[in-house]
Amino acid sequence: MSTAARPRPSGRLLYAQSGGVTAVINATAAGVIEAARARGVQVYAARNGILGALREELIDTSKESKAAIAALRHTPGGAFGSCRYKLKSLEANRAEYARLIEVLRAHDIRWFLYNGGNDSADTALKISQLGKAMGYDIRCIGVPKTVDNDLAVTDCCPGFGSVAKYTAVAVREASLDVASMADTSTKVFILEVMGRHAGWIAASAGLAGEGADAPPHLILFPERTFDEDAFLAKVKATVERVGWCTVVASEGIRNAAGQFLAEAGTRDAFGHSQLGGVAPVLAALVKEKLKLKVHWALPDYLQRSARHLVSKTDAEQAYAVGKAAVEYALAGRNAVMPVIVRTADAPYRWKIEPAPLARIANHEKTLPKSFLARDGFGITAAARRYLAPLIQGEAPPPYGRDGLPRYVQLKNVAVARQLPAFTP
Amino acid sequence: MSTAARPRPSGRLLYAQSGGVTAVINATAAGVIEAARARGVQVYAARNGILGALREELIDTSKESKAAIAALRHTPGGAFGSCRYKLKSLEANRAEYARLIEVLRAHDIRWFLYNGGNDSADTALKISQLGKAMGYDIRCIGVPKTVDNDLAVTDCCPGFGSVAKYTAVAVREASLDVASMADTSTKVFILEVMGRHAGWIAASAGLAGEGADAPPHLILFPERTFDEDAFLAKVKATVERVGWCTVVASEGIRNAAGQFLAEAGTRDAFGHSQLGGVAPVLAALVKEKLKLKVHWALPDYLQRSARHLVSKTDAEQAYAVGKAAVEYALAGRNAVMPVIVRTADAPYRWKIEPAPLARIANHEKTLPKSFLARDGFGITAAARRYLAPLIQGEAPPPYGRDGLPRYVQLKNVAVARQLPAFTP
Numbered sequence: 001m002s003t004a005a006r007p008r009p010s011g012r013l014l015y016a017q018s019g020g021v022t023a024v025i026n027a028t029a030a031g032v033i034e035a036a037r038a039r040g041v042q043v044y045a046a047r048n049g050i051l052g053a054l055r056e057e058l059i060d061t062s063k064e065s066k067a068a069i070a071a072l073r074h075t076p077g078g079a080f081g082s083c084r085y086k087l088k089s090l091e092a093n094r095a096e097y098a099r100l101i102e103v104l105r106a107h108d109i110r111w112f113l114y115n116g117g118n119d120s121a122d123t124a125l126k127i128s129q130l131g132k133a134m135g136y137d138i139r140c141i142g143v144p145k146t147v148d149n150d151l152a153v154t155d156c157c158p159g160f161g162s163v164a165k166y167t168a169v170a171v172r173e174a175s176l177d178v179a180s181m182a183d184t185s186t187k188v189f190i191l192e193v194m195g196r197h198a199g200w201i202a203a204s205a206g207l208a209g210e211g212a213d214a215p216p217h218l219i220l221f222p223e224r225t226f227d228e229d230a231f232l233a234k235v236k237a238t239v240e241r242v243g244w245c246t247v248v249a250s251e252g253i254r255n256a257a258g259q260f261l262a263e264a265g266t267r268d269a270f271g272h273s274q275l276g277g278v279a280p281v282l283a284a285l286v287k288e289k290l291k292l293k294v295h296w297a298l299p300d301y302l303q304r305s306a307r308h309l310v311s312k313t314d315a316e317q318a319y320a321v322g323k324a325a326v327e328y329a330l331a332g333r334n335a336v337m338p339v340i341v342r343t344a345d346a347p348y349r350w351k352i353e354p355a356p357l358a359r360i361a362n363h364e365k366t367l368p369k370s371f372l373a374r375d376g377f378g379i380t381a382a383a384r385r386y387l388a389p390l391i392q393g394e395a396p397p398p399y400g401r402d403g404l405p406r407y408v409q410l411k412n413v414a415v416a417r418q419l420p421a422f423t424p
Numbered sequence: 425m426s427t428a429a430r431p432r433p434s435g436r437l438l439y440a441q442s443g444g445v446t447a448v449i450n451a452t453a454a455g456v457i458e459a460a461r462a463r464g465v466q467v468y469a470a471r472n473g474i475l476g477a478l479r480e481e482l483i484d485t486s487k488e489s490k491a492a493i494a495a496l497r498h499t500p501g502g503a504f505g506s507c508r509y510k511l512k513s514l515e516a517n518r519a520e521y522a523r524l525i526e527v528l529r530a531h532d533i534r535w536f537l538y539n540g541g542n543d544s545a546d547t548a549l550k551i552s553q554l555g556k557a558m559g560y561d562i563r564c565i566g567v568p569k570t571v572d573n574d575l576a577v578t579d580c581c582p583g584f585g586s587v588a589k590y591t592a593v594a595v596r597e598a599s600l601d602v603a604s605m606a607d608t609s610t611k612v613f614i615l616e617v618m619g620r621h622a623g624w625i626a627a628s629a630g631l632a633g634e635g636a637d638a639p640p641h642l643i644l645f646p647e648r649t650f651d652e653d654a655f656l657a658k659v660k661a662t663v664e665r666v667g668w669c670t671v672v673a674s675e676g677i678r679n680a681a682g683q684f685l686a687e688a689g690t691r692d693a694f695g696h697s698q699l700g701g702v703a704p705v706l707a708a709l710v711k712e713k714l715k716l717k718v719h720w721a722l723p724d725y726l727q728r729s730a731r732h733l734v735s736k737t738d739a740e741q742a743y744a745v746g747k748a749a750v751e752y753a754l755a756g757r758n759a760v761m762p763v764i765v766r767t768a769d770a771p772y773r774w775k776i777e778p779a780p781l782a783r784i785a786n787h788e789k790t791l792p793k794s795f796l797a798r799d800g801f802g803i804t805a806a807a808r809r810y811l812a813p814l815i816q817g818e819a820p821p822p823y824g825r826d827g828l829p830r831y832v833q834l835k836n837v838a839v840a841r842q843l844p845a846f847t848p
Contacts, residue, residue: 077600
């Protein structure tokens with residue numbers, strides 16, 4: 001897509017981050033802003049995602065230095081703020097959509113880039129439709145992002161590869177610790193990972209080792225009903241054979257009654273319901289039934305904010321989708337998403353292509369059955385083939401002399417309001 | 425200490441790892457083995473720490489390649505196995521000490537290097553004394569190691585700096601995540617860290633940021649009795665002022681009754697006592713009393729096995745104490761430990777010196793009161809001055825083309841037994 005002969009486009013571009021942030025979503029922001037700057041287009045960012053667009057809380061990214069924008073590429077979190085806020089259907093809340101169009105119009109926003117998951121793709125699609133209906137010329141591009149890896153069409157989702165790498169490394173490192181102490185100390189180690197609905201992250205733990213004796217010895221997928229007897233039997237057999245056992249559990253596993261194990265009614269001494277954690281529930285089970293010493297870890301946000309350990313592949317893809325989104329927008333495309341297309345497994349090759357938002361919005365890509373080992377506790381060769389390239393390569397952040405990663409804090413200069421206040 | 429003119433010493437050296445392992449204890453092993461090889465001394469390692477010495481389960485490290493030993497420098501866990509096993513007093517269990525001397529004698533072990541904490545220093549001291557009493561010429565050197573940083577005399581303990589760095593980085597990264605979502609999602613994030621008796625690791629979290637508004641906003645030290653009202657008030661005030669709040673809690677905090685919060689009787693739905701976790705207890709409190717959305721993380725072994733994120737300073741000191749231990753041993757020193765002496769804060773300078781085990785055994789270095797901020801929820805400038813150099817520098821492991829760190833698995837070839845079996 002050569003840009004050499006093109007005139008400077010008229011109007012501004014609005015970029016918004018949506019939903020849970022990742023270690024590389026700001027790399028996408030960097031891709032967007034650098035590509036737009038190269039074309040002479042001013043980028044506004046919505047503060048706290050779509051809420052900022054509704055509230056007319058906009059940030060002028062042209063006030064940021066070139067170095068600050070480049071540093072976004074290695075800074076985790078969401079630089080402009082993100083939010084969990086799903087716009088209702090057009091019928092249910094036409095006022096919000098109308099307000100969005102009003103804000104876009106007031107600031108001469110001609111391109112809207114929405115960086116998120118399924119819901120965001122749906123919102124971007126609706127805004128593009130409403131713009132047409134309301135006679136306002138706006139191009140809407142969905143930009144993929146989610147650690148859950150559950151977006152349709154795209155081969156993988158920016159953000160996922162880095163959590164996958166974090167998880168595989170954590171399993172490898174912690175297992176070396178457990179193995180060396182198992183003679184007199186912990187025999188079973190349980191790592192709880194994100195993924196309430198789909199076992200993509202849990203599956204990635206399988207990359208840590210291969211073969212029956214290599215960790216992780218058991219992976220508990222949300223796609224499989226938790227079978228206490230089978231679980232305990234396999235843990236017991238592993239400890240007897242290997243001397244210790246590493247378990248990776250998705251936060252989303254459920255019992256036969258369909259309840260999340262993590263919410264199966266744990267209460268503390270005061271009668272408060274405990275907050276989350278399938279790992280402690282499993283740990284109590286192992287201790288109670290197998291009388292084995294057990295430890296557990298729950299990295300929570302650490303796994304999705306660990307910019308220090310991202311996959312280079314993931315970081316590059318995150319940047320590339322941002323850049324492509326701008327190219328598509330300025331080329332006049334509408335209601336599409338730049339998706340990652342895999343052209344070869346080994347050596348891994350990929351490219352970016354546009355896909356219609358209508359094919360992505362509100363769909364969910366689940367873990368294929370062919371990725372789960374027959375006993376339900378591991379991954380198959382097909383899963384390895386898919387997952388392996390996504391964690392390849394390192395892209396560490398720069399570190400200061402203080403030994404800490406140098407993450408950028410943007411100035412986030414507010415754009416003057418043009419409209420009356422609005423409360424979403 | 426020039427080695428040029430010295431004859432090859434006669435006898436073997438035995439190296440054993442003790443207690444909880446660290447991300448850099450194998451760097452110490454590399455220092456030991458490489459220094460001994462340079463002097464032509466064969467190194468045996470005890471399998472699973474002192475238990476291997478008692479059971480006569482010895483490993484011949486001369487069967488390992490030069491490359492394998494070099495790779496120990498970047499491999500976490502304990503390469504020969506470690507154990508939690510404290511020898512009783514000489515009076516209470518003379519048989520075990522006598523057995524140790526017997527094993528040492530059978531394999532012509534003339535130098536014993538014991539790599540651990542306070543207990544190990546005590547054991548090494550006792551063996552040196554008993555050797556003398558039993559007419560067996562053995563030099564015993566304690567080699568420092570502990571993430572708890574609680575050894576006396578030495579300025580810091582190999583293993584600690586890397587956990588400190590892990591903790592500070594985790595706070596910085598997760599806080600960026602929380603900050604970007606706080607408008608509509610999590611307002612309070614709680615990170616639980618190791619350190620049951622001393623708040624060294626908790627204190628290191630303070631390096632993540634400086635000033636009242638920078639995370640971590642609260643650190644809960646085991647040195648301070650947990651004050652629920654003060655805790656909730658500060659969390660509330662922080663959320664009101666900053667918009668969100670990051671809390672770092674030591675696993676060892678206790679209530680006014682002296683009970684560990686983590687063991688304050690939490691039970692799951694089946695009536696099982698929950699296993700550990702002060703973070704979920706605090707999270708429930710915040711949710712219940714402040715009605716704020718809260719997330720928590722408990723990295724457990726991940727924090728002490730994270731070789732991918734070690735402090736270069738720590739990794740270098742871990743290697744240096746191993747090397748120095750061999751030099752001391754071969755120079756005929758006995759019942760000493762190579763300790764780290766700080767000669768300057770900024771720029772940081774350090775050297776290794778021998779210190780008598782008698783000054784170290786069974787002592788515990790606690791966090792100075794001058795390191796805790798007046799309100800008990802943060803660290804002082806003095807603490808920063810002490811802690812800052814310990815997390816400086818990066819020393820990442822090599823990564824394979826698969827995107828995973830390349831950690832070495834030794835062959836661990838067993839030495840033929842000379843003695844009858846013995847069950848400790």
